[in-house]
Amino acid sequence: MSRHVVAPVTEVPPGSHRQYTVKGRPIAVFNLDGEYFGMLDRCPHQGGSLCAGVISGVLVSSKPGVYRYERKGEFVRCPWHGWEFDIRTGQSYCDPAKIRGKAYPVNVASGAEVVEGPYVAETVPVRVEEDYIVVDM
Amino acid sequence: MTTLAPIDCDIHPSIPNLAALLPYLEDHWRETVRLRGMDELNSISYPARSPLTARPDWRPDRGKPAATLEQIRNECLDPFGSALAICNCLYGVQLLFSEDMAAAFARAVNSWVAAELLDREPRLRASIVVPTQNVELAVDEIERRAGDPRFVQVLLLASGDQPLGKRVYWPIYAAAARHRLTIGIHAGSAYHNPPTAVGWPSYYTEDYTAQAQAFQTQLSSLICEGVFNQYPDLMVVLLESGWTWLPAHLWRLTKYWRGLRMEIPWVDRSPFDIVRSNVRLSLQPTDGPPDSASLERVIEHLQSDALLLFSTDYPHWQFDGADPLPDGLPASLVRKIMVDNPRATYARLLEPVR
Numbered sequence: 001m002s003r004h005v006v007a008p009v010t011e012v013p014p015g016s017h018r019q020y021t022v023k024g025r026p027i028a029v030f031n032l033d034g035e036y037f038g039m040l041d042r043c044p045h046q047g048g049s050l051c052a053g054v055i056s057g058v059l060v061s062s063k064p065g066v067y068r069y070e071r072k073g074e075f076v077r078c079p080w081h082g083w084e085f086d087i088r089t090g091q092s093y094c095d096p097a098k099i100r101g102k103a104y105p106v107n108v109a110s111g112a113e114v115v116e117g118p119y120v121a122e123t124v125p126v127r128v129e130e131d132y133i134v135v136d137m
Numbered sequence: 138m139t140t141l142a143p144i145d146c147d148i149h150p151s152i153p154n155l156a157a158l159l160p161y162l163e164d165h166w167r168e169t170v171r172l173r174g175m176d177e178l179n180s181i182s183y184p185a186r187s188p189l190t191a192r193p194d195w196r197p198d199r200g201k202p203a204a205t206l207e208q209i210r211n212e213c214l215d216p217f218g219s220a221l222a223i224c225n226c227l228y229g230v231q232l233l234f235s236e237d238m239a240a241a242f243a244r245a246v247n248s249w250v251a252a253e254l255l256d257r258e259p260r261l262r263a264s265i266v267v268p269t270q271n272v273e274l275a276v277d278e279i280e281r282r283a284g285d286p287r288f289v290q291v292l293l294l295a296s297g298d299q300p301l302g303k304r305v306y307w308p309i310y311a312a313a314a315r316h317r318l319t320i321g322i323h324a325g326s327a328y329h330n331p332p333t334a335v336g337w338p339s340y341y342t343e344d345y346t347a348q349a350q351a352f353q354t355q356l357s358s359l360i361c362e363g364v365f366n367q368y369p370d371l372m373v374v375l376l377e378s379g380w381t382w383l384p385a386h387l388w389r390l391t392k393y394w395r396g397l398r399m400e401i402p403w404v405d406r407s408p409f410d411i412v413r414s415n416v417r418l419s420l421q422p423t424d425g426p427p428d429s430a431s432l433e434r435v436i437e438h439l440q441s442d443a444l445l446l447f448s449t450d451y452p453h454w455q456f457d458g459a460d461p462l463p464d465g466l467p468a469s470l471v472r473k474i475m476v477d478n479p480r481a482t483y484a485r486l487l488e489p490v491r
Contacts, residue, residue, distance in 0.1 A: 061402035064304075064363025068402075082396030094395045095407070 002136070009108055009131045012036070015073060019051040022135050026051075029106055029133060030087045032074055037087050038135050040102035044092070048080035050101065058084065058093055105136045141472060142220035144479035144486065147323075147376045147419045147448035148213055150224050150254060151201035152178075152246060161245040161252070166238065178229030178242060182325040183453070187341060192454040202452035206257055213451040214260050216459050220476075221486065222451075223289060224263040225376060226250055231269055231294050231327045239268035243278050247288075255287045262486065264292035264321050272305055276312045283316040289485040290319045290374070295351040296326035302355075302362030314368045317484040322355055324348040324377040349424075352378040353386045356416065360390070363403040365415045372482050374417045377450055379424035384438035387412060413441045417482050419448035420462070420474060421455040429465025436470070446482060447475045 006020040006029065017030040019041050026041035028051040041051050057072040075093065077084050084093040090103035108131050152158060155177055159167050169175070183190040191202035195212050203209055214222060228246055233239040246266045254261050265282045267275035282288045291313050293301060301322065313320050325348075331337045333347040334354070352375050359365065359373060390408045398404065404411075425432045439445075449461045462471060480486060 056399075059399045059402040061405075064366055064403045066403070082399075084398065094398050 004135045004137065005132045006135050007133050009133055012133060015055075017051055017055070017076075019049070020135070022137055025137075027104060027135055027137070028076075029135070030055075030076070032087060036106040036108060036133060038104040038106035039085070039087070039090050040104065042102075043078040043080065043083060043085075044101055045078065045081060045083050048078045050076050050078055050085065053077045053079045055087075056084075058086075107134045107136070108132065140218075141475045142218050143447040143475035144483075145213070145217060145219040145222035145449050145451070146374065146446040146479050146483075147225055147421070148209070148222045148451040149203055149227055149453065150209060150250070151204040151452075152226065152228050152249060153201060153204040157253075158242070158245040158249055161248040162241060166241040166245075169238070178232070180227070180229040180232055180325065181328065181341075181344075183227065184341065189345065189454050191452045192457070195452040195454075206254060209254070209261075209451075210258065213449060214258070217449055217461070219260060219449075221260055221262055221479075222449075223483070224250055224254060224261055225290075225292055225321060225323055226263070226266055227323065227325060228266070230266055231297065231325075232329075233268075233270065236268060236271035236274060239270045240274040240278065243268045243275075244281070247278065247282055251282075251285065251287070255285075259490070262287050262289045262483075264288070264290040265318070266292050267309065269293055269297050269306075269309075269327070272308050276308050279309070279312040279316065279318070283312070283318070286485055286488040286490050288318070289483045290321040293320060293322050294325040294327055295322055295348055295355060295378070296328075296330060296332060298327065298329050300354060300358035300362070302358030302360070302364050304362070307364070307367065310364055310368050310371055314371050319372040319374050319483055321374045321376050322352070322378070324352075326351070348377075349379050349382050353382065356386070356412070357390055357408075359416075360404060360408050360411050361401050363401070365411050366403045366405075369415075372415060372417060372484075374419065374446065374482060376419045376448070377422065377453070378418055379422050380418040380420075380439075380445065381423075381425045381435050383412070383418065383444075384435070384440075409440065413443070417444055417446050417478065419446050419450070421448045421450040421453075423455075423463050425463060429463065432463055432465065436466075442470050442473050443478055443481065445474045446479050 004022045012018050012029055012031045014031050014033050020027050028039045028041040030037045041049050054077045055073055056075050057069045058075045060068050074087050075084050076087055085101045090101035195202050226246055230239055230242045243266045250263045265288050267278045326332045332344045338344055387409050
């Protein structure tokens with residue numbers, strides 16, 4: 001596993017998400033209120049792009065006719081067949097034991113930190129005060 | 138046929154004719170029958186002369202099949218060696234548009250069954266016929282019979298006015314759960330809706346085959362509307378439904394549940410899991426492939442050996458000879474189907490009868 005600087009944090013503001021290519025693979029990066037989460041951008045079902053899906057909460061229910069909408073913005077629904085995944089863990093909501101989106105750790109490193117390593121940040125010294133999104137994979 | 142004494146979960150005694158119910162009707166309804174010149178409450182679900190309605194060797198020269206206790210004993214209880222058999226009386230009660238008349242005839246049918254069959258033959262049990270047209274009256278009838286442990290089930294038809302998962306029907310399920318009665322859904326229609334999803338067919342073959350569609354729709358309705366969330370101990374038995382369609386239907390339902398789960402967030406288990414815990418199916422008709430190896434594959438797809446309940450569907454013509462079990466079933470499964478599964482399904486079968 002190695003660290004990959006993918007973008008400055010300003011590219012993915014809170015509540016948004018964006019696809020990056022890391023080591024040739026599509027990675028979906030989500031920003032939930034300043035926390036970053038990454039997933040392989042292929043639904044484990046048939047490969048739909050999760051980045052193209054609807055961001056939603058999760059609907060839970062204690063009994064028929066009761067709808068409780070929780071964790072607004074923390075789930076993504078695959079655009080192809082509507083399967084729901086927890087952005088924080090990659091876990092499928094319906095069938096958590098069997099189905100899981102591939103999650104990757106995503107961190108934010110300060111410009112000063114990343115320029116110390118052999119990463120692209122080195123090449124953008126003008127933005128050395130900026131923070132960067134870093135994917136481990 | 139093994140030497141096991143099976144529990145036959147689906148037999149159909151006939152009400153000989155409407156006159157037979159007169160002693161069990163209140164004065165007003167008895168007079169109504171006379172003044173209107175009513176002689177039968179016939180449904181087209183089982184036309185009298187249709188081959189399916191009675192096996193040739195069970196078709197009497199005169200009168201209806203399975204209309205006397207002697208017929209039932211000689212043709213069904215004795216030859217199959219049944220320890221117990223559950224009577225599901227199919228009469229036109231559910232077709233009526235008058236709710237009060239439906240309730241009156243349901244009461245009379247249940248009283249007739251109790252007096253003419255259950256009182257006279259200890260091997261018989263029965264389902265409670267209810268006027269589904271009016272849920273309050275249906276619950277009244279359940280309460281009226283619940284004290285009699287020989288009634289083990291509430292009988293509904295596969296096709297009524299609305300899908301059975303709708304909340305309007307829930308008081309029936311609450312009453313059943315309260316009294317440890319199963320809900321039996323039997324092939325048949327009130328004919329208030331076409332018997333197929335696409336309109337009225339021309340032929341009986343189409344009608345009878347399409348019963349499986351109705352069962353599938355009811356199963357989806359019960360699951361999706363959350364009946365098993367509300368009544369987790371409720372057992373639903375699909376009677377004369379056929380059962381080889383079940384795996385394919387559940388694959389389909391489970392697939393779409395995964396993607397549309399947010400519509401029905403109370404459905405927190407896969408439909409397959411719900412069926413394994415709460416739904417059972419009667420053996421006959423076994424609408425399966427002709428060879429036992431293929432049939433075994435279908436049974437594998439059910440993913441449970443607890444789902445099937447022995448039934449002869451007497452006097453309906455589903456098989457010939459004295460063995461309703463398809464060939465090639467493993468002995469352990471035969472025992473489950475014949476004895477263990479019925480006993481595990483019908484809580485009231487284990488209760489002492491006065």
